[in-house]
Amino acid sequence: xxxxxxxxxxxxxxxxxxxxxxxxxxxxxxxxxxxxxxxxxxxxxxxxxxxxxxxxxxxxxxxxxxxxxxxxxxxxxxxxxxxxxxxxxxxxxxxxxxxxxxxxxxxxxxxxxxxxxxxxxxxxxxxxxxxxxxxxxxxxxxxxxxxxxxxxxxxxxxxxxxxxxxxxxxxxxxxxxxxxxxxxxxxxxxxxxxxxxxxxxxxxxxxxxxxxxxxxxxxxxxxxxxxxxxxxxxxxxxxxxxxxxxxxxxxxxxxxxxxxxxxxxxxxxxxxxxxxxxxxxxxxxxxxxx
Amino acid sequence: xxxxxxxxxxxxxxxxxxxxxxxxxxxxxxxxxxxxxxxxxxxxxxxxxxxxxxxxxxxxxxxxxxxxxxxxxxxxxxxxxxxxxxxxxxxxxxxxxxxxxxxxxxxxxxxxxxxxxxxxxxxxxxxxxxxxxxxxxxxxxxxxxxxxxxxxxxxxxxxxxxxxxxxxx
Numbered sequence: 001x002x003x004x005x006x007x008x009x010x011x012x013x014x015x016x017x018x019x020x021x022x023x024x025x026x027x028x029x030x031x032x033x034x035x036x037x038x039x040x041x042x043x044x045x046x047x048x049x050x051x052x053x054x055x056x057x058x059x060x061x062x063x064x065x066x067x068x069x070x071x072x073x074x075x076x077x078x079x080x081x082x083x084x085x086x087x088x089x090x091x092x093x094x095x096x097x098x099x100x101x102x103x104x105x106x107x108x109x110x111x112x113x114x115x116x117x118x119x120x121x122x123x124x125x126x127x128x129x130x131x132x133x134x135x136x137x138x139x140x141x142x143x144x145x146x147x148x149x150x151x152x153x154x155x156x157x158x159x160x161x162x163x164x165x166x167x168x169x170x171x172x173x174x175x176x177x178x179x180x181x182x183x184x185x186x187x188x189x190x191x192x193x194x195x196x197x198x199x200x201x202x203x204x205x206x207x208x209x210x211x212x213x214x215x216x217x218x219x220x221x222x223x224x225x226x227x228x229x230x231x232x233x234x235x236x237x238x239x240x241x242x243x244x245x246x247x248x249x250x251x252x253x254x255x256x257x258x259x260x261x262x263x264x265x266x267x268x269x270x271x272x273x274x275x276x277x278x279x280x281x282x283x284x285x286x287x288x289x290x
Numbered sequence: 291x292x293x294x295x296x297x298x299x300x301x302x303x304x305x306x307x308x309x310x311x312x313x314x315x316x317x318x319x320x321x322x323x324x325x326x327x328x329x330x331x332x333x334x335x336x337x338x339x340x341x342x343x344x345x346x347x348x349x350x351x352x353x354x355x356x357x358x359x360x361x362x363x364x365x366x367x368x369x370x371x372x373x374x375x376x377x378x379x380x381x382x383x384x385x386x387x388x389x390x391x392x393x394x395x396x397x398x399x400x401x402x403x404x405x406x407x408x409x410x411x412x413x414x415x416x417x418x419x420x421x422x423x424x425x426x427x428x429x430x431x432x433x434x435x436x437x438x439x440x441x442x443x444x445x446x447x448x449x450x451x452x453x454x455x456x457x458x459x
Contacts, residue, residue: 004330004333005312005317006312006313006314007312008292008310008312009292009311009312010292010311011292011294011311011358034356034359037354037355037356037359038335038351038354041314041354041356042334042335042354045333045334054356056356056358056359058359106335106424107335107336107338107423107424107425108349108402108405108421108423108424109335109338109341109349109350109351109402109424110335110351110424112344112348112349112350113335113350113351113354113355194423195336195423195424
């Protein structure tokens, strides 16, 4: 049930990260963090959440940027919008899976508002940027009362909509490691209509040397309560020459490894059938991309 | 009621008023400032009816933006596109191409078009169609809207857009 009026809340507008963390600690469990607002305010409209406080990030400097640091990788600040991934030539060149996820993400207006970090914190198994980030690997930087801690993206989502972030922690940055000259990545999603949420999405990041796969990370979305790595399928690929026959085996393995359900966007049966097909396509897309 | 004194700069004019903190920018425009040209459609950021420009370039959904978050930004609604009683070239192009039927989506379409052209004065048809992804029209079927954006692009002095850093005031 949606309402045209947001519920009542108080606003918190910290001017520094320590102040924000102190506020989160003081009002533990009663605060929702507001950055882009494209999920958070919808959740308030439908009363899925009814926080006593909304903590705005607007007063915090230094969290706005998408920076590529040679030798280290990509740094995405908590307030960086999805559109900034498209405006940054380093993302297109070095992190194509993330660039492709941003390209198909929602609508232009939402890309101007939504943050990349918000997509990760939402903890949806359908998150497009999240799917790409899981394949690329990386870490979420959390600031809490005890200081900073880094959580591997592989461990960040613990259940549907639930993350490793504690109530008194502020997620401040995403870090994605530097690719090598042999790293290839790609992202594909399937939707009912363009602006819809994914019914299935997949991303892959491979180390390829003379058509032999040396390392790989495959992530798939909408096939379980959280985004998943297809680790069995990854093992079948490592050390192998990529061939049509191998791609067929990977597709069959992917179908076995996922646990999709029927919902309003698709069915279990359909998702299982197409999962193998889009896995083949995303690997081909990654290898073809330079 | 938790309220806050805020100043919103809309169409080049500052408005200072006391707003509930849970007020969206769309509600502030329509209900506090009585600038009702910006429309409520879905309320969840999917239809684009509430699209306004921030700082002359960025199109956003005013239904998913708190009014307090828009403080310090320059907001342009379709009402701000008209200068000294003269319609903006984008408005003229929509009229001349007949890109309006019931008109409900038009304010959002015009503001999204302003954003498309502010960022890319000569978009291809593909870029226009992709650019209008977030604006739903239930009457016209988009063909005439795409033609209107093309016509507006031809009508406008692109160097002027780039020099002024965006659209509107």
